[in-house]
Amino acid sequence: MNSLQILMERVWVDKKQDRDLYYKIRQDVPDLRRFAAEYPGWRLIVNERLVRLEKIPAHAETFMGIQDFSDVKDYMMLCVLLLFLEEREEGEAFLLSELTDRIEVQLKPWLKVDWTSFTLRRCLIRMMQYAEKTGLVILHEGNIDAVSAGTGAEVLYENTGLSRYFAVSYPYDTSKCHTVSDFEALSNDNVDMDKGFMRTNRVYRQLMLCPAMYWKDGDDPDAMYLKQQRKWVGKYLNEALGARLDVHRNAAFLVNEEDMTSYGEEFPDTSTLSDVVLLVCGLFRKENMVLQADETALVSEEEFDRMVTLAKKKFSAAWSKAYREMDGESLSEAVLWEMEGWMMAEKEQDGIRLYQAVWKFNGTYPENFNPEERPEKPKKKKKEKQASLFEEAE
Numbered sequence: 001m002n003s004l005q006i007l008m009e010r011v012w013v014d015k016k017q018d019r020d021l022y023y024k025i026r027q028d029v030p031d032l033r034r035f036a037a038e039y040p041g042w043r044l045i046v047n048e049r050l051v052r053l054e055k056i057p058a059h060a061e062t063f064m065g066i067q068d069f070s071d072v073k074d075y076m077m078l079c080v081l082l083l084f085l086e087e088r089e090e091g092e093a094f095l096l097s098e099l100t101d102r103i104e105v106q107l108k109p110w111l112k113v114d115w116t117s118f119t120l121r122r123c124l125i126r127m128m129q130y131a132e133k134t135g136l137v138i139l140h141e142g143n144i145d146a147v148s149a150g151t152g153a154e155v156l157y158e159n160t161g162l163s164r165y166f167a168v169s170y171p172y173d174t175s176k177c178h179t180v181s182d183f184e185a186l187s188n189d190n191v192d193m194d195k196g197f198m199r200t201n202r203v204y205r206q207l208m209l210c211p212a213m214y215w216k217d218g219d220d221p222d223a224m225y226l227k228q229q230r231k232w233v234g235k236y237l238n239e240a241l242g243a244r245l246d247v248h249r250n251a252a253f254l255v256n257e258e259d260m261t262s263y264g265e266e267f268p269d270t271s272t273l274s275d276v277v278l279l280v281c282g283l284f285r286k287e288n289m290v291l292q293a294d295e296t297a298l299v300s301e302e303e304f305d306r307m308v309t310l311a312k313k314k315f316s317a318a319w320s321k322a323y324r325e326m327d328g329e330s331l332s333e334a335v336l337w338e339m340e341g342w343m344m345a346e347k348e349q350d351g352i353r354l355y356q357a358v359w360k361f362n363g364t365y366p367e368n369f370n371p372e373e374r375p376e377k378p379k380k381k382k383k384e385k386q387a388s389l390f391e392e393a394e
Contacts, residue, residue: 001263002028002240002242003024003025003028003032004028004032004035004053004240004241005241005242005262005263006021006025006263007025007032007051007052007053008053008055008208008241008263008264009263009264011052011134011135011166012045012050012051012052012135012162012165013025013050013051013052014049014050014135014162015048015049015050016049016160017135022050022051025051026046026051029044029046029051032044032053033046035236035240036053039200039201039204039236040055040201040204040205040208041197041200041201041204041205042054042055042056042205043169045165049161049162049165050162050165052165054168054169055208055209056168056205057205057206057209057210058201058202058203058205058206058209058210059184059206060180060183060184061210061343062340062341062346063340063341063342063343066078066130068126068129068130068133069126069127069130070126071119071123071126073111073120073123074123074126074127074130076107076110076111077103077107077123077124077127078127078130078131080099080102080103080106080107081099081127081128081131081136081163082136082163082166082167083102083106084098084099084102085136085137085159085163086163086164088159089159089161090159090160090161091158091159091160091161092158092159093140093156093157093158093159094156094157094158094159095154095155095156095157096128096142096144096147096154096155096156096157097154100115100124103124118148121147121148121150122148124147125144125145125147125148128144128155128157129144132144132157134162134166135160135162136159136160136162136163136166137157137158137159137160138157138158138160139155139156139157140156140157140158141155141156142154142155142156143155170186172186174186199221199222199225200225202222203222203225203226203233204233204237206222207233207237207245207252207254208237208241208254210343211253211267211342211343211344211357212251212252212253212343212355212356212357213226213251213252213253214250214251214294214343214355214356215250215251215294216250216293216294217250217293217294223250226247226252227247230245230247233245234247237254241254241263242256242257242262243255243256243257243262244256244257246360248295248356249295250294250295250296250356251295251355251356251357253357253360267342267361268361268363272319272320272322272323273323273334273335273338274338275318275319275363276308276311276319276323276331276334276335276338277335277338277339277342277344277361277363278361278362278363279311279314279315279363279364279365280307280308280311280335280339280363281344281358281359281361281362281363282361282362282363282364283307283310283311284297284307284354284358284359285358285359285362289354295356295359296353296354296355296356297353297354297358298348298350298351298352298353298354299351299352299354300351300352301351301352303351304332304336304345304351304352305328305329305332308328308331308332308335309328309332312328312331315365318365336352339358342357343355343357344357344358344361345358
């Protein structure tokens with residue numbers, strides 16, 4: 001992987017945790033800073049402690065967020081932790097009970113904090129496990145999992161000082177923002193959002209951070225820019241990330257061509273759920289569905305369930321036990337959840353919207369395939385050598 005791919009995949013590169021990698025990336029800082037500023041319009045933070053690329057998306061998507069979190073209260077507690085750590089010196093130790101007291105006080109206007117609630121304690125555990133994994137804190141004594149049984153267990157942590165670099169710094173006042181749309185609407189005075197660098201930044205951000213970029217008609221300003229600059233956008237992204245740009249009438253995709261040049265999560269992966277989604281996409285392709293003008297299709301929930309059931313009936317002998325024995329309703333929910341996460345589908349009031357990515361993927365098993373004799377899925381190649389910014393990884 002090259003320096004840009006590593007920064008795309010990680011929150012940051014901490015010198016204390018990976019000294020060699022930190023210095024290798026420091027060598028590419030001039031090229032990294034130029035690319036980040038000129039194309040996606042991101043800020044590159046470089047100091048004697050870490051290197052971080054602030055990856056702000058063009059639009060908020062359903063799959064975005066901290067994957068370790070499963071409740072909005074996890075985020076609320078993380079915000080309190082960041083404020084709590086901001087008031088402490090780097091290397092200063094603190095007890096979990098100090099933090100829980102702060103959470104009670106800080107969240108009182110919005111949340112009644114009752115630590116006798118098992119659900120609330122699980123939120124705290126998830127948040128602290130993420131903070132430890134990310135490097136915001138270091139665990140010295142105790143076990144955070146013990147909090148599941150009650151709040152009597154004490155845990156000792158150390159503040160690493162990295163919390164000051166975690167939150168994104170906006171160049172404008174966000175205190176009046178209450179929704180995602182409020183954040184997206186903010187811009188500098190006298191700046192046309194559909195022209196110039198704002199449009200360029202949006203296109204690159206969408207392609208670099210999302211599975212797909214969609215538009216409804218050819219008059220879309222981002223689509224017009226992408227089609228006009230297709231050659232150069234594809235060239236710059238291929239040099240920087242080793243990925244191929246595919247542009248269709250109403251969609252665009254950045255496709256990783258090799259494991260060694262890929263970053264982040266990929267579809268399809270080696271999971272059974274990924275197989276099921278491919279099979280469902282293949283069945284929808286065979287339906288010869290009538291597409292709308294923007295190349296999407298709206299199907300009823302019953303039709304979607306029928307396709308998932310048909311896939312199970314025809315192919316489930318080759319699936320893992322968990323999905324083979326899953327009831328139809330649960331399987332449909334799992335498939336839809338996976339497709340929503342990869343911007344393939346979205347649940348609407350009148351049914352389920354199938355996006356262009358569905359027609360880009362296809363999955364089937366050979367007619368003579370025997371599930372009892374199926375070979376093991378190949379393991380992904382290990383991503384070993386880190387290359388310079390625009391050097392192709394070996």
